[in-house]
Amino acid sequence: MKKLFTSVVALLFYAGANAGVIYVSGSGDDGKSGASWGDAMKSIVAAMNKANSGDQIWVAAGIYETDQTINYKEGVSLYGGFSGNETSVDQRERANAAAEPWKFSHETIIRAVNGSATSLRLFDRVDKDAIWSAEALFDGIVVDGHKTSNGRVGYFKEKVTLQNCIFRNCSAASGGSITYFEDGGKVLYCLYENNATVASIDLRNNKVGENRDRIYVEGCLLQNNLYTPIKAQTSNTSDEEGDETILIKKTTIRNNSYEITGTTQNGDAGAICVHNSWNNRWSVIEDCVIEGNKIKGWGGAAVFVKGGSPVLINRCIVRNNEYRRSESTWRTTGGTMHDMGGGAIVANCLITNNGGDDNSVYATLGVYMNNTISHNEGPVTLENGPTMINNIIDQDVARTGTAEVYTYFNGVAAENELFTTADDNVVISDFGFKSPTSFIGLATDDTKKGELQQADWSLSESSMAKGKGNVDIIIDSFDETVYAKVSNDLAGNARPSSGEINLGAYQEDAGVSGIDDSKVEGQANVYVAGNKVVVMTSSTGTLEVYTISGICVQEALLETGENTFDIPAQGIYLVRVSDNTGMTVRKVIVK
Known part of the structure; x- marks a missing residue:
């Protein structure tokens, strides 16, 4: 039985208190009123045309093929996942709502007629220049097999939320995207699977001033897609200083692939590509798992950062990603994590068992703090003086020679650029992890993949990295806003602890949350x-x-x-x- 806290119930009640419901069923008729399941309309397009702000459209399970674009409206919510007799959206059935919130027992599937290639954009907005104040919600919708030459399967802007939705087996030609968000919107607890286009989720924030909303992605799973799953871009240099513009958090990006040939590409990623040119606002990636992704071509197997404005990558697990060059002798600067712009802050991340050509991490400027970078194929390569603080760099296989860290300035090797220790970082052969993998590089079979999932990279009590971090430089390096974001370790434990800070991604055990889990006398x-x-x-x-x-x-x-x-x-x-x-x-x- 599903339960909701009172506050959540209150929110649902408020959202629907003054709303009219328009019912849609595959056995319905567009000549009917849509006032009940028994009097349901047949098409989503007709229901949307009928709806006014504040209305909800409830769509029963089935396949709904359309030869018309669904032009969604301000303040209108579209719900799927009904069997066809529910009286509340909370009565929709999900077998495992915690692990798969997007998977309803009764699927509402939308696509073009016959699902064939078409110029049809499935979702669009007519009044693109208007500023909306009321939310439009898509919840429990499945888009399956929609293939368009239009460039975008769905176009969304501010005040639109995709929640508990699935986009699978879709494609968009002309360098397009599955879901395109401009200057606002949210993607919450959605699945993107087996899509083939330049970006499954395309996030663009270009506006300035009060009419610009943050774009927010949380709790999603992107897997087995072709090309880059998430692209995030800001492109305005005159905005006032402020908080994050794009936020991607608690999202898993796994087993996606990107292969391009030749030597003319501008760089891309197997998981997330960030192109940030907005001087004063942040793109933030935090609490994400990025694993099993592959790229053949210049860029980053996990993350590729372009542009010089700030990008924060915080508390992420980056493992088993593979980078290969498109040409054997072309551009040796790629890797698993590739910061080309120099604006990245990478903190509290676990970067392990990645492999392929070139580097595990390639950093141009930027700040790298309290990361554990271990058991990778490829060294850490630093160009033009990025700041390295309290990192563990351990048992990474060098591309050439024996060093795990290389430094360059302006593309030229510094004198004796190979080193094995650095201020506020330690590079040794045995760091005292509790249960690291027994192998270096990629997990190439099920046994290794299982071992990778069970590995524990937190520090044993005897580890020399316990309490050896530099506390003062952490506090002095960031303003209050950034420090508040990076002052918890990968598991959420506060740093520093008792005036000390560990090297690497973990301050305490990997399994301890550190969030309000202290023992209170007399309580459980x-x-x-x-x-x-x-x-x-x-x-x-x-x-x-x-x-x-x-x-x-x-x-x-x-x-x-x-x-x-x-x-x-x-x-x-x-x-x-x-x-x-x-x-x-x-x-x-x-x-």
């Missing part, structure tokens, strides 16, 4: 161990585990003592324990 103790939640209680009681969107994914009875429960997927959860001491609520992170 809740903590994370791997992918399990452990509850210590002095009496019997009950457990409830909620996703961050408020859905209850687990309920159980508690016995006195230690209770252990599996968590179905990575993410942030709210754990509520009721026993004879009262109620204990804790946030935990499962990584």
Whole structure:
């Protein structure tokens, strides 16, 4: 049974309090009123034409083929995933809402007629120059097999949210994208799978001033797509100073591939490409998992940064990505992480077991702080003096020679550019990780892939990296806004701790969340161990585990003592324990 916290229920109630509902069913008729499931309309286009701001369109399961663009409207929400008898959007069925929030038991699928190649843009907005104030929501919609020569499957702007949606087996020609967002909008808990176009999610923020919204991506899964899954670009240099313009967080990008030939390309990525030329605003990538992606061509297998304005890559896991040159002798500056613009801050990241040609990390200027860079094929290459603080660089296989770190200035090797130690960083052969992989480079078979998933790169108690970081330089290097973002480790633990800071990505154990998990006298103790939640209680009681969107994914009875429960997927959860001491609520992170 699904439950929602009161605050979430209140939000849903507020959103629908004054809304009219227009019902759509494959067995309906556009001549009907759409006022009930029994009087449902047949086409989404007709329902959208009928809708006014504040209305909701509920679409029953089925395949809806259209030869017309769905021109969505301000303040109109489009919901799918209904069996055809529900009286609330919360009654829609999902087998595993925590791990796969986009997967409804009854799919509402939209595409062009016969799903064939067409010039049809599936979703568009007529009033592109208007500034919207009311939200438009797409929730529980599946776009499957839509192939367009138009350039974009969907065009979206500010005040539009895609939530719990699937885009699969789609393509867009002419250098296009599956979903294009301009100057605002959100993509929340969506799946992009088996698409083939230049960008599955294309984020552009070009406006200045108060009419510009942040573009926000959270909780998504992008897998098995061809070309770059996420492109993020800002292109205005005159805006006032402010917070992040594009935010990508808690998103998994895996097993995508990009292959191009020749030596004329301008650089791209197997996972995320950021082109930031907005001087005073940030693009932020945080709490993401980037793994198993491949690129053949110049750029980065995981992340490629162009443009000189700031990009923050924080608390990300980057592993098992593969980079290959398109030509054997062309441009040796590519790698897993490639910062061409020099505006990147990379902090609290775990970069392990990546491989291919050239480098594990190629950095031009920028700041690299408290990262663990280990067991990669390819060295760390630094050009024109990037700042390296409190990193662990361990057992990375050099491209040539024996060094794990190379430095260059203006493209020319500095005198004796190979070194094995650097200020506030340590490069040695055995760092005291708790359970690193037994192999260096890519996980090429199921055994190695399983080992990679179970590896623990946090530090043993005897590690020489414990408490050896430079605290003062961290505090002095960033303004308050950036410092607040980078002052927690990969698992969420606060840095520094007791006045000390470790080298590398972890301040504490990898499985401990560090978010509000301290023991309170007289209350149950809740903590994370791997992918399990452990509850210590002095009496019997009950457990409830909620996703961050408020859905209850687990309920159980508690016995006195230690209770252990599996968590179905990575993410942030709210754990509520009721026993004879009262109620204990804790946030935990499962990584």
